[in-house]
Amino acid sequence: MRTGLARSATLALAATIAGGGSALAITATERTTRVASPPPENGAPANASSDNLTFSGDERKARKMAFDSLASNLVPGDTNGVSDVFVVHRGSRLGKLDGRVERLSARTGRSGAEANGESRNPSLGGDTRRPSRCVVFESRATNLDRRDTSPDWDVYVRRGNRTTLVSPGRRDAHNGVVDGRCETVTFESRGRVYARDLKRNVTLSIGRGGNPDQQTNGKGVAYERGSQVYHRRFERVTRRTRSGRRIKQLSRRGRELLVSASRSGRRGNGTSANPSADDNGYYVAFDSTATSLCTRTCRGVSGDRNGRTRDVFRRTISRRAPTRDRMQMVSYSYPVRAQGNGDSHSPAMSGAGENVVFVSEATNLRESRGIKARTTDPNGTQPDVFYWNFPRGRKTGAVSRESRTNEDRGTGQPWPAPVGTPAISNKANYIGWTSAAGVAGSQSAPGVADIFVRFLGGR
Numbered sequence: 001m002r003t004g005l006a007r008s009a010t011l012a013l014a015a016t017i018a019g020g021g022s023a024l025a026i027t028a029t030e031r032t033t034r035v036a037s038p039p040p041e042n043g044a045p046a047n048a049s050s051d052n053l054t055f056s057g058d059e060r061k062a063r064k065m066a067f068d069s070l071a072s073n074l075v076p077g078d079t080n081g082v083s084d085v086f087v088v089h090r091g092s093r094l095g096k097l098d099g100r101v102e103r104l105s106a107r108t109g110r111s112g113a114e115a116n117g118e119s120r121n122p123s124l125g126g127d128t129r130r131p132s133r134c135v136v137f138e139s140r141a142t143n144l145d146r147r148d149t150s151p152d153w154d155v156y157v158r159r160g161n162r163t164t165l166v167s168p169g170r171r172d173a174h175n176g177v178v179d180g181r182c183e184t185v186t187f188e189s190r191g192r193v194y195a196r197d198l199k200r201n202v203t204l205s206i207g208r209g210g211n212p213d214q215q216t217n218g219k220g221v222a223y224e225r226g227s228q229v230y231h232r233r234f235e236r237v238t239r240r241t242r243s244g245r246r247i248k249q250l251s252r253r254g255r256e257l258l259v260s261a262s263r264s265g266r267r268g269n270g271t272s273a274n275p276s277a278d279d280n281g282y283y284v285a286f287d288s289t290a291t292s293l294c295t296r297t298c299r300g301v302s303g304d305r306n307g308r309t310r311d312v313f314r315r316t317i318s319r320r321a322p323t324r325d326r327m328q329m330v331s332y333s334y335p336v337r338a339q340g341n342g343d344s345h346s347p348a349m350s351g352a353g354e355n356v357v358f359v360s361e362a363t364n365l366r367e368s369r370g371i372k373a374r375t376t377d378p379n380g381t382q383p384d385v386f387y388w389n390f391p392r393g394r395k396t397g398a399v400s401r402e403s404r405t406n407e408d409r410g411t412g413q414p415w416p417a418p419v420g421t422p423a424i425s426n427k428a429n430y431i432g433w434t435s436a437a438g439v440a441g442s443q444s445a446p447g448v449a450d451i452f453v454r455f456l457g458g459r
Contacts, residue, residue, distance in 0.1 A: 046071035049449040053423040053432040056124040056132035057180050057216050057279075057351065060427035061092040064132050066104070066122035067451050075103045082118035085137045085158075094429070095455045104135050104158045107144055112163065115141035117151060127180025127216050127279070128351070128426070134159040134182035136166065138174055155187045157198065166196050170203075175211055179218030180279075184250070186214040186221045193223045195234055197250045204250040206232050213277045216351060216426075222259060222275035222284045229259040229272045229286045231317055259284045259315045262292040263326065270308060276349040276356070279426070282321035283353035285314045285330060287345040298329045299396055301339055310343040312358045314390075321353075322392045330356045330388045331365070333399035338364045340399075342381055348424045355428035356388040357402070359420060367400040377401060379414035385422050385433045387456075402431055402454055429456050 048070035056064040066087045072078045074086055090099030105119035106112040117140035126132030135158050140151050145165035148154050155166040155176035167173035170189040178185050185196045186206070193206040195214075206212075209223035209230060220233045233253040238246055258265070260272035268290030276285040291304035293313055304311070312330035316323060331344035342361030349356045363377040365386055377384065390397035403415040417437035424431050432453040436446075 045445075046448065046450065047073050047445075049436070049447075050451050051421055051434045051449060052121050053421065053434065053451045053453070054122055054124055055423060055425040055430060055432075056126035057128075057426045058126035058131045059128045059351075060094070060425070060429050061131070062090075062425040062427075062430050063092050064089055064124055064126070065432075065453070066124050066135055068120040068122060068137070074101055078103065078114065080114045080116060082115070083120050084115065085119045085122045085135065087122070087124075087135060097453060097455065105137060105139060105141070105144075105156075106158075106163065108162045108164075110161045112161065113143060115139055116143045117141035119156075121175060123177045123185075125178045125180055125182040126426075130180065132182075134178060136176040136178040136185050138176055138187075155185065155196075157182070157185060166198070167194075167203075170194065177212060177214040177221075179214055180216040181218060184214065184218040186212045188212055188223070193221060193232075195221065195250055197236075200247075200249060202249060204234065204252070206234065206252065207256060211274065213275050215277045215281045216279040217281065219253075220277065220281040222277045222286075224273050224275065227271040227273070228267055229275045229284065229288075229315075231257045231259050231275075231277075231281075231284055233281065257317055259317060260286060260288055260290065260293065260313075261315075262290075263295060263297045266292070268293050274346055276347050278349055278353035279351040280318075280320075282316065282318045283314050283349065284317055285312065285347040285349045285353075285356050287312045287347060287358070293327055294329050297325075297327045298332070299325065300334045300337065301329050301332045305339050306341060309340070310345050311340065312344045312347045312356065312360075312388075314349070314353065314356060323395070325395075328390065328397060330358060330397065331360060331362065331386070331399070332397065333365050333367060334396035335368050335398050336366055338366070338399075340365055344386070346420070346422060348422050350424050350428040351426035354390050354392060355424060356390075357422040357424045357431050357433075358386055358388070359383050359422055359433075360386050362386075365399045365401065367398040377414075379416070382415070383418045383420065384415060385419050385431065387428075387431060389428075402456075403433060403435070403452075430454070431456065 050069035053067045055062045085105040088099045105115045119139035123136040124132045155173045173189040176187040188210040195204045209225035212223040219235045236248040260268040269292045270290030272288035331340040340362030344360035347358040361381045366376045385403040419433045419435045421434040436449045
């Protein structure tokens with residue numbers, strides 16, 4: 001059972017032109033929000049699909065939300081005909097989801113030239129002590145930094161009005177993730193994971209793998225390799241140069257850890273992927289078809305009851321973690337003793353690692369026996385967004401379905417279309433997803449995917 005959450009409802013956003021810039025204006029008083037709303041004078045919806053929502057890591061404030069979109073009517077002067085990266089500057093007021101929309105995939109300068117290639121997959125900085133001061137994204141543009149002249153994918157950082165190449169000398173660089181201080185970016189290139197020191201402009205090779213997710217504190221990264229999930233620590237250490245000057249530089253620390261391992265330390269007997277790291281290197285969430293990960297380990301579900309169906313897990317990787325467990329099954333709701341009866345995947349974890357959102361085709365996941373089985377999941381096996389809450393004091397996890405519509409008044413009205421790309425804020429008070437659903441004030445054309453945000457409460 002979740003505590004300290006405000007009532008759930010649904011909120012719609014529409015955008016307007018204001019003083020030559022773009023802004024989002026609230027047009028309803030409920031709580032699930034369509035974020036990718038455009039600024040045209042007629043209030044028309046985004047004219048193309050949006051995806052890959054991410055929140056700034058500044059604790060429960062989440063002052064910024066970034067995403068990518070093919071729409072050309074979110075900001076004035078968007079004429080490049082490709083996807084761009086946008087940010088909503090929403091401020092620090094809890095639950096207030098309107099704000100100024102800005103396009104960040106542009107050349108250096110306040111009104112820098114738009115990118116001549118597609119840009120996507122943003123990552124925002126920020127942590128519990130500081131607001132976000134940068135956004136990292138990948139792009140095929142060749143005009144964002146003079147060092148990049150090839151149309152392959154590269155990773156960039158936008159800080160203030162300056163856009164800088166993060167992956168110089170690397171081909172096909174993807175999945176850039178920035179730490180909270182905007183000092184380190186991890187990314188993948190040609191089957192290897194790298195960490196880029198933005199202070200010294202030096203790149204460190206972490207190891208073989210892909211699809212990395214960096215800890216917010218910039219001291220470790222989780223990644224995939226060979227159908228398994230791994231974690232590797234790194235941090236800034238003090239070195240002396242030949243001249244005797246002391247400098248700090250990135251260095252690998254300790255040995256690589258196999259995250260998707262059974263209690264005996266053996267590789268999981270299935271495919272594991274999609275790692276999500278917490279703030280401090282205590283936990284890694286991932287999805288897997290393995291049936292050996294919970295044996296004599298997970299709370300309430302030792303045996304894997306659904307066989308090779310994909311489940312979501314959370315592995316404890318540090319002795320400093322506030323819990324003393326090794327592995328938990330996220331796609332399992334302890335109050336009703338239910339393991340998801342459909343594929344669950346694509347986890348996104350909160351900063352403290354106590355909350356995870358994921359996508360699932362399961363029809364039996366609910367947070368309490370007070371929710372009647374027939375209203376648990378009215379849209380059946382259609383993918384929904386679920387939320388796992390595991391407070392350290394309770395030591396058990398409950399799962400609730402959160403992709404719900406305006407009409408939901410506690411009975412769980414069905415979301416009318418499949419969902420994907422879930423996102424969660426640092427303190428889990430905001431969650432989001434992508435869906436081509438004509439709900440929450442959306443009037444998008446059929447097949448156009450919008451981004452929706454749900455505000456769960458201030459505490």
